[in-house]
Amino acid sequence: MIRGSGDIAPPCTYAEWSEFFNRFLSPDCDDLRLITLAGQGQVTWSAGLAENFGQRAVETLTSRLNAIGERLQQHLQRARTDADLLRAIMEVRRGLSTMRQFAQIPAFPEVLRESLTEIVDHHARERQKSLLESGARDRTGRLTSLLRGNPLDRQDEPAPTPGAPPIDMVPQRLRTPLGGTVRRILL
Template sequence: MFGLWRERAAPDGPNAGNAPETYAEWSAWFERFEHGGEDDVLLGLAQRGKVNWTRGMANSFATRAAGTLHARMETIRLMLQRHLEKSTDVNDLGRAMVNARRAFAQLSRYATLSCWPDPLPAQLADMIRQTTASIQKSLLESAASDRTGRLAKMLRDNPIDRDLAPTTMVTENGHASQTSGRRILL
């Protein structure tokens, strides 16, 4: 799915498998998450992590969290664009849209981590909403030149900016934790 979730070996280091607590540990965590490939492991670690939300660190931490999210969204946008350019029919286009929506749903898990202090989750979720709405608007504007209308219909039927529910996460004991709210089955 867009090559973001390829398997990677866990990096060696003293805190490679520990929940982040210090800014240095969070910084290393953000770098690993930005590169993708081990989202479930990293999101599980972050869920158990702690954020030292002091006056001096709050701005740096929020900037780093937003920068990481922006980098991941840009990667998804570029991969969607590449897949759309290579698509040969409406079915390929639909698959690319569904895969991008799944990737954005994974980022919704990042935005709604329980370790984030307020107002960070709302800000991160808003970044995702704005990006997906912008992509959807751009795609619909591009589809206006299609005389058959099939492309525009497919884009309306499979919008990338559909409400994104975070995907289910597998916990350490192997059980899936259910997300609250409405789930969209893709």
């Protein structure tokens, strides 16, 4: 049961999964908490349920991907500096990483996980391609340079800790081999 913040339990029935999908669509939801919760959920599969469940999962994912794209466009329109552009790119990458986690919820059957992951990857590739085409019209070359150095479809890093600066914004000299940062003590 997922209803309020205090009575959250892993979803098991179709009604609870439906509530999960609705909650995941909410802009103020705690994505990682819901994904973790869903990862502990179960579904008893039947022919009719599988089709409806799969359709709900795809619709939920598509809606969230569209929202990520809309936020990117808003941020790009307001961007005035390279740091603004980089923040917009990194926000999209974090959103795509979260959507990949959604696509890999263990309770989903393997075929659904594969389909959802392909939807996320296709969205990232198409968004990257579109942005590079837009960047080609930018005479400064800033967007193209940032996108090539920080592609949207990069998957080789885990989702960053909430509130931590994106690793690409941390100077190279302060990074550890595992992608963390070192602490500098100044006296």
